[in-house]
Amino acid sequence: MDRQDVYTWGLIAAVVFSSTAGDVLSAQAMQKIGDFGKLRERVGIGGVLAAVTRSGRFLFSIFFMAISFFTLMMALSWADVSLVVPATAALTFLTNAVAAKFFLYEKVDRRRWIAALFVAAGVALVSQ
């Protein structure tokens, strides 16, 4: 593996990490706020917006999504799009499934694992 490969895969890892962190943090924030439909009945649309924008986790998730966007731009300027897009999209599906199990305590049963694997493989092929 030469220096360019190390740099490319380092950037892919950074995209996958920041994207997964963004997804998990936003999911945690939304879990904590609860069902928007029920909340809106109680406090109106303004109350829902206030709850979201006051959530520290949500703001953190936006920060990680921005990092993910910029590292993806860097990766695309460095390596082929046919490698970067399928690799980041497919790997993010799998890391999200693992992170959801350990950080969101979701019940990732066999059905969801199979779905994640199918979608990751499918996205890798579609993005080429």
Place this chain on the structure above:
Amino acid sequence: MSRRKYYVLALVVLFGSFGNVLMSVGMRRSQSEGVSIHNLGHLITAFANPWVIGGTLLLIGFLVTYMTALSWADLTYVLPATSISYILIALLGQFMLGEHITGMRWLGIALVTGGVGFVARGRAHTTQRERMEEAERRSRD
């Protein structure tokens, strides 16, 4: 799951797909005017492009509906269930941008469809009680 929730998932797919396609069209048109990673100043002028403005508005709609879906469904349900947008983007790319869908891409589309079918049959949400039990089990281990 109620019909309203399926509508929200459908909106996630539609906003995400059309938003990305409009952004792609806008950025390609701006590219001829010299936007690149080495010339980030021109990126600001790209935001004056009506396609980019439309794409940005749709992607904001995507973020709102995606967060709404996460407020009542698990991340491991929402992500595969809305991955049908990859198929829609491929089809829009073919019909709107004249891109070619190869045999490998059709295979990919079949796999994504299979994955979506798998997860859509299951439950959308792991209950709070199940989460608490899982957290307790982990703290004991």
